[in-house]
Amino acid sequence: AQSVTQLGSHVSVSEGALVLLRCNYSSSVPPYLFWYVQYPNQGLQLLLKYTSAATLVKGINGFEAEFKKSETSFHLTKPSAHMSDAAEYFCAVSQYSDMRFGAGTRLTVKP
Amino acid sequence: DADVTQTPRNRITKTGKRIMLECSQTKGHDRMYWYRQDPGLGLRLIYYSFDVKDINKGEISDGYSVSRQAQAKFSLSLESAIPNQTALYFCATSGQGYQPQHFGDGTRLSIL
Numbered sequence: 001a002q003s004v005t006q007l008g009s010h011v012s013v014s015e016g017a018l019v020l021l022r023c024n025y026s027s028s029v030p031p032y033l034f035w036y037v038q039y040p041n042q043g044l045q046l047l048l049k050y051t052s053a054a055t056l057v058k059g060i061n062g063f064e065a066e067f068k069k070s071e072t073s074f075h076l077t078k079p080s081a082h083m084s085d086a087a088e089y090f091c092a093v094s095q096y097s098d099m100r101f102g103a104g105t106r107l108t109v110k111p
Numbered sequence: 112d113a114d115v116t117q118t119p120r121n122r123i124t125k126t127g128k129r130i131m132l133e134c135s136q137t138k139g140h141d142r143m144y145w146y147r148q149d150p151g152l153g154l155r156l157i158y159y160s161f162d163v164k165d166i167n168k169g170e171i172s173d174g175y176s177v178s179r180q181a182q183a184k185f186s187l188s189l190e191s192a193i194p195n196q197t198a199l200y201f202c203a204t205s206g207q208g209y210q211p212q213h214f215g216d217g218t219r220l221s222i223l
Contacts, residue, residue, distance in 0.1 A: 090154070103152055
């Protein structure tokens with residue numbers, strides 16, 4: 001069965017610092033992987049998706065993620081955090097008919 | 112207007128009451144989903160539908176039922192609400208294949 005594990009339920013960075021949010025997946029077939037962001041009182045919005053075309057995926061708001069099959073990872077990064085990046089981030093894996101989400105990582109950005 | 116609209120946005124009710132949460136979409140997608148979100152657990156799939164005549168149970172369907180009234184409408188019912196169904200509920204839609212899902216803004220449900 002497919003699943004994702006997000007390492008760290010809370011991550012805190014200073015404004016301007018590197019953002020690294022970790023996601024490892026488990027899938028018996030090549031997966032489709034996604035990162036979503038959730039701002040307060042809103043639904044999830046797609047940041048980026050991996051669909052096997054390229055291992056480095058660029059998304060919105062300066063985020064990118066790299067698919068590493070050998071490590072079964074799909075970590076999300078941003079070179080320089082902005083205050084507006086404070087939100088909850090979800091990694092998800094899709095296989096067959098449904099999508100499975102990780103537990104989420106709450107990102108705090110300090111001034 | 113939002114592409115995926117959920118009503119109500121907030122609801123407080125009592126144990127044993129029947130509750131219906133509604134979802135409508137203007138994206139023209141065939142696939143619709145209901146999730147619940149609990150702190151520390153992420154989103155868990157309750158039911159999903161790939162077209163009007165197709166309804167499937169998700170990971171946590173016990174205590175819930177759904178109705179796909181039209182391509183654009185998918186409602187979730189709690190026949191007899193219990194306190195541990197207190198959660199944030201999301202409706203989502205997607206296109207065919209491994210497309211990303213598009214979410215409504217959620218319904219915050221509290222059961223006393």
